Every structure is written in C-alpha cells, then in structure tokens.
Amino acid sequence: PFPLVKVLRLATLHEDALAAFAKDKIGMETAQALTLTEDCAKQIEALNQYGNSAHQIRRFLTQETIASDHRYFVFVGHESYAAAGGSMTADLFADDGEGYLRALPADEKAALLALLVAGQINGTVPKGGGTDQRNVRFEQIAMYSGADMAEKWEAPLAFYEKLRKPVLLKLLDKHVGKGAAVNCAKMKKSELAAEVAKRLSGRGWIPAPLAIAAAQANEPEAQRPEALAA
Numbered sequence: 001p002f003p004l005v006k007v008l009r010l011a012t013l014h015e016d017a018l019a020a021f022a023k024d025k026i027g028m029e030t031a032q033a034l035t036l037t038e039d040c041a042k043q044i045e046a047l048n049q050y051g052n053s054a055h056q057i058r059r060f061l062t063q064e065t066i067a068s069d070h071r072y073f074v075f076v077g078h079e080s081y082a083a084a085g086g087s088m089t090a091d092l093f094a095d096d097g098e099g100y101l102r103a104l105p106a107d108e109k110a111a112l113l114a115l116l117v118a119g120q121i122n123g124t125v126p127k128g129g130g131t132d133q134r135n136v137r138f139e140q141i142a143m144y145s146g147a148d149m150a151e152k153w154e155a156p157l158a159f160y161e162k163l164r165k166p167v168l169l170k171l172l173d174k175h176v177g178k179g180a181a182v183n184c185a186k187m188k189k190s191e192l193a194a195e196v197a198k199r200l201s202g203r204g205w206i207p208a209p210l211a212i213a214a215a216q217a218n219e220p221e222a223q224r225p226e227a228l229a230a
Contacts, residue, residue, distance in 0.1 A: 014040040029054035032093040160193040
C-alpha cells in the first residue's frame with residue numbers, strides 16, 4: 001500500500017497540479033517531484049516551464065539546495081547541521097531517503113557547511129612552514145565560515161615570552177614604529193615580551209598562520225609568510 005505520509009504530501013500540491021495529475025497531463029513521477037517544495041507558486045512555475053518532465057522539475061526545485069549525500073553533509077552529520085540552524089527538505093519518494101539541505105542562497109549554505117566542517121578539521125601549519133593542498137582547502141573553508149581570528153583571539157603574554165628577542169623587536173618596528181623598537185632594544189627579553197604584549201594589545205595583530213588570506217586560497221602555489229618561531 002502507498003504510505004499515508006506520501007499521500008498526504010501529494011495532497012498538498014497546488015490545485016492546478018492536482019487537476020493536471022487527475023487528467024493524466026502529468027505522471028506520478030512529476031507529481032512527486034513537485035512535492036519538493038511547499039511553495040505553491042513555485043510548483044506552478046515549475047509545472048508551466050517543464051510540463052511533465054519530472055527530471056527538469058526536480059532539478060529546478062533543488063537548484064538552491066545541496067543533496068544530503070554531499071560529502072560535506074555526510075562529514076558533518078544531520079544532528080550538527082540541524083543544531084547550527086540548517087533546515088532540510090525530505091524527499092519522501094526517494095528510494096534511499098535522500099533529502100535536500102535548504103540553507104537559502106549559495107553563500108549562506110556554503111558558509112553554514114564550512115563553519116561546521118571547520119570545527120572538525122586540523123588546519124595547523126607544518127613545522128617549518130610550507131603550503132600544500134590541505135592548507136589551501138582549510139583557508140577556503142575558513143573564509144566561507146567568516147572566521148577572523150583577529151576578532152576572536154589576542155596573543156597572551158605567555159605567547160610573546162616564547163618568541164626570540166629579534167622577533168619581538170621586529171614586531172615593534174613593524175606594528176608600532178621604528179622608534180619603539182630602538183627604545184626597547186636594550187630591555188631584557190622578559191621585559192621586552194611584556195612591553196610588546198602591551199603595545200600590540202588592541203591592534204588586531206595575530207601570527208601569520210592564523211591569518212586567512214583571500215588571495216592565497218585560490219592560489220595553491222602562493223608563498224605564505226613564514227610562521228614566527230620561538
């Protein structure tokens with residue numbers, strides 16, 4: 001027997017679509033494809049454009065969605081996706097229970113998936129620096145998620161205490177001014193670290209590996225700034 005839930009879904013179709021179905025102007029597959037949206041206006045638009053073509057209607061109604069078997073969604077999982085505010089339209093007539101993720105415009109759905117994926121991947125830079133495809137993909141994901149470490153994190157004193165004195169002076173010279181570096185050149189390292197932490201506080205400085213460079217994300221061969229080493 002035809003499951004009741006499927007009958008009820010078909011019953012939600014626009015009256016014109018139901019009339020076309022009753023008169024055999026469209027087949028069962030087309031009617032099922034139209035149920036991919038609850039927007040009656042969208043159903044009629046699809047019906048007027050593609051008639052009895054179930055494939056074209058299905059493609060039209062899912063063009064702003066991502067299939068639930070997409071590798072990002074499989075990696076993230078339905079529970080995490082839903083908890084982050086993502087919505088999903090179930091395809092009740094799919095043999096494998098497939099569905100479509102409705103995260104609205106392409107930028108928004110990419111951002112949502114990227115944010116969830118980014119929370120589960122390792123984007124650390126290998127010792128000695130360097131670039132590989134893994135790092136490039138990590139930066140692409142970070143950009144989509146809108147990650148800006150300068151807004152989320154500020155280096156603590158303990159971080160500066162691990163840097164070499166020449167590196168600390170270079171930071172002062174670049175981000176505060178040459179005069180500041182000259183004035184602090186004779187300080188002991190511990191004092192210098194404290195001074196640098198104080199001077200750079202609130203300036204939005206972060207180590208190079210934490211900075212997401214938009215241009216580099218699409219240029220696998222681009223040379224990244226070397227990480228500050230202790």
